Amino acid sequence: MSEIRVRFAPSPTGYLHVGGARTALFNWLFAKKTGGTFVLRIEDTDVERSSDEMVEGILIGMKWLGLDWDEGPIHQSNRLDIYRAKAEELINSGHAYRCFCSAEELKAKRETAAAEKRDFKYDRTCLNLSDDEAQSRLTAGQPYLVRFRVPDRQSTSFNDIVFGKIDIQNETIEDFALLRPNGHPTYHLSVVVDDIDMRITHVVRGADHISNTPKQVLLYEAFGSALPEFAHVPLILGPDKSRLSKRHGATSVMAYKDMGFVPEAFRNFLALLGWSPDPKTYGTREIFNTEELIQAFNLNGISHNNAVFNMDKAVWFNWEYIKSMPLSELIPLVRAELEKANLWKPEYENSNWFAQTVEMLRARTRMLPDFVSQGRPYFSDEFEFDPAAVEKNLKKDPALKELLPELAKRLDAVQDFNLETTEQALRAFAEERGVKAGLLINAARTALTGSAVSPGIFEVIVAIGKERTTRRLASAPLRM
């Protein structure tokens, strides 16, 4: 058994989108699982639509997801001579021919056919050209295209690891283009030339390529090469079940980074979109760290159905990760968010207090930026007061105007300022004044955080510290 080699071959005509990312992920997982090699190949044969910027974007997206490659990136645009030579080889062996029909001519034929409700397949005008005619056009310098000559045989089939046997009648396949007049290959030529050349053993790609595969199978045959294994991965759809696109919201993986996804969480979510682990050994488990995901992955678990991208579920994964990932891994992510918001202070570096505060906050934050919005009262003295919270917790009871400054004094008097001592002080004070502890607690919550919602109040008090707590409590009446 030879070494397993897979590839991810994006076309740099856009940023790395979630569908592409998942295809890359499956290839990466399969390579890791089998100890194989993961090749990254940039399919930039369409010069008009490709750009270096997009290539860079794709690489950044993959790196964010932690998908590293063993070989490449190999740019097809650097291999043009190889494709030309291969096209020539096919012409010489009778598997392909030059076509001098212009794009305009063909378009016209297609339109006529459509108007007459016939389907159009290239009519082989140029296959039927006499040798002399073809030769004279060639020497006259007339631009041409190289077309594959589809064999007359009945049908072409291949076995797909996820879809099973797929068989297609050859008469439904037209003599497709291999080389454009500008000497650039089309997709069909470049993929198979490269997949053969790079000794790819498993082609794992989007299901949108199923219909293209028979053409490529024909090319493998023409080159006399053995077929790789094929595994077509179902597509990712938007909530309305149409192909995921901009109007469904973000499609670029980097947009998910910006929303505040933890890369491992997003990757875990993506992995389960169209794939599931063997229930025999993994039951109904859904959370898998990197190692576990690699262990659990196999091509057989890929689903046949297109999957709807469910944002709620993605957020749930994110939250699971934020809640339970090692604090040491979380902190740098939080730091990045705080830096973006200008809330980061040098003394937080290696700070115990900072770690504890993140720990306190993480239980109820789903997205990374929540550390900024919810964490502001802890990391800064400048935070907003929610008017509704002020109304509900501070203004409602006039007695608070006097109680809060007094509570500040009581807390200020607490020697060993911790969860137990602060709670004791507050409850004792409430009892002494004959008010419910809840009244003071909720009022303190809003006075300290500006919000009606927060972690447990004593955790909040300790996190904010004695000095800031007493100050905020004492100044609370200004808002009433």
Place this chain on the structure above:
RNA sequence: GGCGCAUUGGUGUAGUUGGUUAACACGCAGCCCUCUCAAGGCUGAGACCACGGGUUCGAGUCCCGUAUGCGCUACCA
């Protein structure tokens, strides 16, 4: 239009060779807990397994048809 693929609760999936009340997760509703909001614990609603025919003692699981969705049908990948 032609060709291909698919079709299990709102969503993602499980359901291995056909065999008792179709499972899990997200989401949703309610209860408990409680200083708020979450979390957590408990409970519940929600699928006649797209529809129609077969095959079989018995089908979500096999076969055929229909519908629907998606893909391909380019000198895009």
